[in-house]
Structure formats: structure tokens, C-alpha cells
Amino acid sequence: MPREEQEATTTASRRAQPRPWRRVVRWLVDAGLHPRASATTVRVAEDLARRMDYIEGRAIYDLAGTAARLGLSEPTVKRHVRILRELGALVWLEHGSRRNLHLPGQKYTATATVYGAAVPLCFDEAMGHRLEGAGYSDRRVVGVTGAGRERSVAEAQRAADACRPAHDPPSPGGYRGVGKAGVSGGVKDPPRAACPTASSPKKTTSRRRTGRSTGRPAWQVARDIAIARQVRPRVAWTQREGLRRLAYSLRPLIDAGLNAEAIAVELHSWWLDWRPQQPAGFITAELRRRDARAAVAGPVCPTGPTEEFLEAGVAADDDGQEPGIGEGRVRLEDLPREAVVALRSAALEDPDLVVTAVEELGLRDARRLYTSTLVDRALRLRFRLSGHARLNL
Structure with missing residues (x-):
């Protein structure tokens, strides 16, 4: 590109971010569009990309610093930066000046050159990009042509083929080791299958797993x-x-x-x-x-009444004064399991039901009906709420 088209205000290239800009520079160099572009041009572009703003692709020139970091001379860095501008991959955003700005408190102050990453039209045409807008800041990619889509698929296929291993996959039949011939004519290091005492790690693992079965x-x-x-x-x-x-x-x-x-x-x-x-x-x-x-x-009934629990409960009366469940007021064994489950489910929502059962049936029968856990929690809750309440137990 001529010098007058290397400005951000006059270029036909569009703005780019550092990561895709690296791929653009490599493609421009590999395509041979500039006779003096080389691997050094890519090295200079990589140094600029590392210092670029991630969103707008702005980078300060820093001629001396770039030459020191890359081990090049300053004229060499200047030459390859000019090649990037002529390829349309770099545009001027701000021109630096060596003139003194006469800032207060400083003896000498100059301005730095600021470059911007750009993507030339030749790259978009080769990739099949459909563009919209005009100018360095407004032009953007809005789609891909059919040829560009086919090219992207082919590149993805080549990249996938390059990642595949070069050797052939192992045969499904496995590998049978062949022992080395010894000096005495025998076989050194015979195959594992020939040793009757050798055991395979897989077989040992399977036996261990089988042994953990609960039946x-x-x-x-x-x-x-x-x-x-x-x-x-x-x-x-x-x-x-x-x-x-x-x-x-x-x-x-x-x-x-x-x-x-x-x-x-x-x-x-x-x-x-x-x-x-x-x-x-x-x-x-x-x-x-x-x-x-x-x-x-002794016997506890946490979930529901059983015959053994009822027999033990009737026989083991603590005080011998309050009537048991089977002594005239209520027979717990006559209640179906669904009724017991429903009573305990209701007690979870309303602890007062448990307190009422304690007052009406007594502590022993209430524990057998609602479980000791529900009764103890309900009583603690009632004492905590009343503070001085006393139940007729």
C-alpha cells in the first residue's frame, strides 16, 4: 500500500484485535505478498501484539525497546515495521515527534508513535468474509460466503488430521511378548502367560471387586x-x-x-x-x-408397633399405675400402619398433638405411639414456649 493509505483515516483495512491479527500477519507473510517479508517480520509483529490493547489493537512503537528485546538493530526494526504498513497490517494512529513540548518541570519531552492492528481487504477476500461498513473503525465482518465456509471446513479438517497420531492403532488381538534368546540356547524373560505362578493385575482387581459383593x-x-x-x-x-x-x-x-x-x-x-x-x-x-x-x-419402637414391642411394652411398666395401651383405653396393635404413619406425619407439623397424647394417654403410651424422639422434642418445645408450664404426666 502507498504511504498515503497507511493512515487510520485513509486505509481500506479494518481494525483487529491482537489474537486474530497474529494469524493475519502469518498468512500475509506466507502468501508472499511482499518481496522483503520474512520470519523477522513475524517476530516484530509478535512483539507489537504482546503490547497491544486487547480491544482496539493499539500499540506504542517503542523502537529502542523492540530492538533490545528482539536482539535486532533499530534500522532492521524500522524496515519490518514499514513492511507491515505496506502489507496493510499496520496503520498510523498517532505520529510521534522529537520536538520538545516544553512541559513545565521537564527539560525535554517528545511524543510517541502509536500504531493500530489492521486486516487488509485481500485477507478478507481470500477467507470469504462478507463485510459491512466503511473505514478503519466501522468496517466489520458480518458473514461468510460459501467458498469461505468450505475453506474453513477444510482448514479445520487439516488441523484435526495434524493432531492425530502418526502411528497405527494397536491391534485388538493384543501383544504376545516374545522372549529374548539366552546364551545357553534357552529363552530369557519368557512370556507371562507361560509362568503358572504369574497373575495378571486385572484378574487380581476383578477378584477383589467380586469379594466386596454383599450378596x-x-x-x-x-x-x-x-x-x-x-x-x-x-x-x-x-x-x-x-x-x-x-x-x-x-x-x-x-x-x-x-x-x-x-x-x-x-x-x-x-x-x-x-x-x-x-x-x-x-x-x-x-x-x-x-x-x-x-x-x-430395652425394646424401642422408632417407626411402628410390632408384636415383640407391644409384648415388651405391656410387661415393662415403669410405675405400675397408669394403664397400658392394651388395658382398656386404646389398643395400638389394632391401628393399621397407615394410621400410625399419618399420626406421626401430622405430629411433625403440629407438636401439640404429641403433647395432647401425653396428657391423655400418658408418657409411656405416647412414646410408643409417636416415638421417643417426637415426644421429647414436643415437650421441650412446650416447656420453652411456656417457661413454667407443668404437664400432668
């Missing part, structure tokens, strides 16, 4: 996961846990015959006001603690 049938595991899928949306603090881990932790409750609704009621009855980091681990540990307490304190 639970596949249909039962699928049923556990289906129940866990129904429990997880009902209990907020379990929703961060995976289905398989949650199903594994709920196995004691599932094996006890509880459905998803009853399990959700049991978990809600723990009254957690915090979220465990590992819900499945917390459930497993809590169930073990409850089993340990039950073994020490």
Missing part, C-alpha cells in the same frame, strides 16, 4: 434405589446424596418392611435443623447408635 440380589438393589428415589425429595437434608449411597444407608429400614413414606416420616422425626455433609453416612451412624441404645435400654 444382595439385583432385584432387591433396584428396589432399594426406587425407594431412595421416593425418599430423597421428601427429606430436604438428603437431597445432596446420591441414590445408590442413600439406598445403601436405608437398607435397615427397608429390610424392616417400611415403605418410602414411613422412612420419610422416620427421618423427619429426627428433627435435624442442620444439613449433614454426608447424609448417607449420617443415616448409617444414627441407625447404629439407635440400635446400640435399644440393646441397652
